Amino acid sequence: MASTDFRELVSGWEKSGRFPGDLVHARIFPARPARFEDLDPPLDPTLAERLTGRGIGRLYGHQAQAIRLIRGGNHTVVVSGTASGKTLCYQVPIAERLLEDRTSTSLLVFPTKALAQDQLGSIQALSLPQMVVSAYDGDLPREQRSRVRRRANVILTNPDMLHYGILPNHGLWKGFLSRLGHVVIDEMHYLRGMFGSHTANIIRRLRRLAAHYGADPTFVLTSATIGNPVDLAERLCGTEVSLVDGDDSPAGERMVAIWNPPLKEEDSSSRRSSIAETTDLYVDLVRRGVHTIAFGRSRRATELIHVNAAGRLGAAADRISPYRAGYTARDRRDIEARLFSGELVGISATNALELGVDIGGLDAALLCTFPGTISSFRQQSGRAGRERDMALVVLVTGEDALDQYFVHHPEELFGRTPEAAVVNPTNPDVMDYHLSCAAHELPLGWRDSPVFGDDLWESGARLVGEGDLRLEDRRLLWTGRRSPAHGRSIRSSDSRSFTIYDLTTRRVIGEVDWERAFSDVHEGAVYLHKGRTYLVEELDVAGLEVRVRSARVDYYTEPHVQKALDVIGVSDQGRVGAMGSFLGPVRVSAHVLGYRRKYWMRDRGNDRRTIPLELPPTQIETEAFWFTVPGSVMDRAGIDRREAPGALHAAEHTMIAMLPLFAICDRSDIGGLSITYHPQTGDATIFIHEGYQGGAGIASVAYPAGEELVKATVAALSRCGCVSGCPSCVQSPKCGNFNEPLSKSGAHRLLTTALDDDKSIADN
Structure with a gap:
């Protein structure tokens, strides 16, 4: 379509009255010209000709800088924006090495199969006879795997296949590993938390086996903008790296707007749904032929945007589609192809499309609520834009505290340094597992200390x-017969997952992790998939199967979760104001006791009955940080025994909401518990714990920022104009107690008193 003047379009939205939301901020980012650099020595003529055939006549500055470092054998991390040509930074050195020695090999590791399949075509497009490229993942038929191992010298895979399929069978890969020249870790920023901690150990095992077969590969990592690219790269690889940080590719003009849904009533603190508001804008853009992606924070949000938009677009509904994890590989690739070809004008997606899958040029990106981190905000925003045309990015804010923080502080959205990504390779649970795998691959000895670090012998x-x-x-030798690799999942803290089976069509339609199953797909839960609504008829825990049936309902479900926490130890301690501040390992037990129905239409009200469930409890040992509140602070804050549970609970919710300002994390990565008296701390206590067995390092990053976190929490409570608490300050969509009890006033008095007490102590 022709370039759209989004200034006029957004101004029209605001003036027309058809869109009830408020344009609270808009910023125009000017177009950016390309900056080129030449290589010395220049590219091989054959390679230069192939690149020219792909429309690449010269290299951008950041590409040339990266290629120089990689040519010199430097482990390198490349940090650049979406669609900036990061892949060429490693494609060129790989191709150059193959032109010199066609027996050399390269391994490219992508966080998802979809991304590997997408990049497969990009590398094959070089059309070099010396280069035999293949994907090696779970979708590759077994009868073809032997041929790929023998013939391919450039293999694209993912951490899962490297872990389960390649490393345990390294004897079959001796030839490939002995000639390994380059290892690429693409979209490094995705490798955080538990998945990143597992991947870091998998990479160490790969380095060890490569060295065993006589290879010393150069590692190349690519990443979106994050706060600690060198630290993350070195934690993932266990080696020192050089940094290339910049974007010299051209970009068109970009308009970024913050759109705040209106209050439902003038005297209300509740706002219109961000999903409804996003759907309005999405439908308008699609009707205008503006190629648009609408990002949702959850699978449910993605599906609802699609369902509501399709119902309003009529015949044009065929030109939109939802996209999220949980779809089959064939469905995902079909959607990607239709989007790339232009057949689809609109797509609603989770962050599964935040990664660099090539889906062609899009004109607009709608973000249905802040995606959790500045890094993700920039990555999703970067999905819109072509070299010359103007692009539109609209953040449709939600009700929660962090979204409303950016409404009132838009400069923080654009100017704040991206958060640090966290991995913890020495998580004892993770390290024990991977050392078992490593010992099965080759006996462990003193030579392995530089690879696995000083924790090797403690874990051993x-x-x-x-x-x-x-x-x-x-x-150290493995005592078992079979590889322990298949004993668990590397993408979650539990190896088990449930298959979702549609009783109507008798087809498997998806899967869900063990951790999410009890809260998301319990008996009676509403499950959304590809725009259709299902009711869960049975959660078969023993058989790891969820049985669902298509249904039409006007409500969704929320679980009731009972939680308990035991402190295992204290790693560090200090003070934040008059409160004690602690970091350490904890044991968290959670038990889903039942659920409630919440109706979409306000006039139906909400069913306050809790429907009981009989499900097993779950337990993890993880890391946490916590604040102890002395009784003297409670007294000075005027908080009595009746108000204390609500005050502590409200403070906990708002702290968790503000935590992503200080460490990259999702709501699913962290949880909380507040209690008026904890027998181990001897005081009222607010705990914030990680959601993974052993911890992923989030607590250790957040703990030193405890005072800043409390101050940000107080600011969020002060700024919100509601009287008794709302989703913009103290209510949480993930609360397992239905946001009961909560005292916004009590939370504000508690935390301000604690901080003020510290000031008065300092003054004296």
Whole structure:
């Protein structure tokens, strides 16, 4: 379509009265010209010709800088924006090496199969006879795997296949590993939390096996903008890296707007749904032929945007589609192809499309609520834009505290340094697992200390004590017969997942992790998939199967979760105002007791009955930080015994909402518990804990920022104009107690008193 003047379009939205939301801020970012650099020595003529055939006549400055470093054998991390040509930074050195020695090999590791399949075509487009490229993932038929191992010298895979399929069978890969010249870790910023911690250990095992077969590959990592690219790259690889940070590719003019849904009533603190508001804008853009992506924070949001938009677009509904994890590989690739070709004008997606899958040029990106981190905001925003045409990005804010924080502080959205991404390779649970895998691959010895670090022997002693390893001739050997790799999932804290089976069509339609199953797909839960609504008829825990049936209902479901927490130890402690501040390991137990129905239409009200469930409790040992509140602070804040539970609970919710300002995390990465008296701390206590077995490092990053977190929490409570608490300050969509009890006033008095008490102590 012709370039759209989005200034006029957004101004029209505001003036027409058809869109009830408020344009609270808009900023125009000017177009950026390309900056080119030449290489010395220049590219091989054959390679230069192939690139020219793809429309690449010269290299951008950041590409040339990265290629120089990689040519010199430097492990390199490349940080640049969406669609800036990061892939060429590693494609060129790989191709150059193959032109010199066609027996050399390269391994490209992508966080998802979809991204690997997308990049497969990009590398094959170089059309070099010396380059034999293949994807090696779970979708590759078994009968073809032997041929790929023998023939391919450039293999694209993912951490899962590297872990489950390649490393345990390294004897079959001896030839490939012995000639390994480059290892690429693409979209590094995606490798955080538990998945990143597992991947860091998988990469260490790969380095160890490559060295065993005589190879010393150069590592190349690519990333979106994050706060700690060098630190993350070095934690992932266990080696020092050089940094290339910049974007010299051209970009068209970009308009970024913040759109705040209106209050439902003038005297109300509740706002119109961000999903409804996003759908309005999405439908208008699609009707105008503006190629648009609408990002939702959750699968449910993505599906609802699609369902509501399709119902209003009539025949044009065929030109939009939802997209999220959980679809089959064939469905995802079909959607990607239709979007790239222009057949689809609109797509509603989770962050599954935040990664660099090539879906062609899009004109607009709608973000249905802040995506959780500045890094994700920039990545999703970067999905809109072509070289010359103007692009539109609209953040449709939600009710929660962090979204409303950016409504009142838009400069923070554009100017704040991106958060640090966190991985914890030495998580004892994760490290024990991967050292078991490593010992199965090759006996562990003193030469492996530089690869796995000083924790190798502590972990090894633990595993010997448990009988998983045995010590023989100063080496650690695996005691089992089969590889332990298949014993668990590397993408969650539990190896188990449930298959979702449609009783109507008798087809498998998706899957769900063990951690989410009890709260999301319990018996009676409403489940959304590809725009259709299902009711869960049975959650078969023993058989790991969820049985659903298509249904039409006008409500969704929320679980009731009972939680308990035991402190295992204290790693660090200090003070934030008059409160004690602590960091340490904890044991968290959670039990889904029942659920409630919440109706979409306000006139139906909400069913306050809790429908009981009989489900097993879950338990993890993880990391947490917590604040203890002395009784003297409660007294000075005027908080009595009746108000205390609501005050602590409200403070906990708002702290969790503001935490992503200080460490990259999603709501699913963290949880909380507040209690008026904890027997181990001896005081009222607010706990914020990680959601993964062993912890992923989030608590250790957030703990030093405890005072800043409390101050940000107080600011969020002060700014919100509601009287008794609302989703913009103290209510949480993830609360397992239905946001009961909550005292906004009590939380504000508690935290301000704690901070003021510290000031008065300092003054004296």
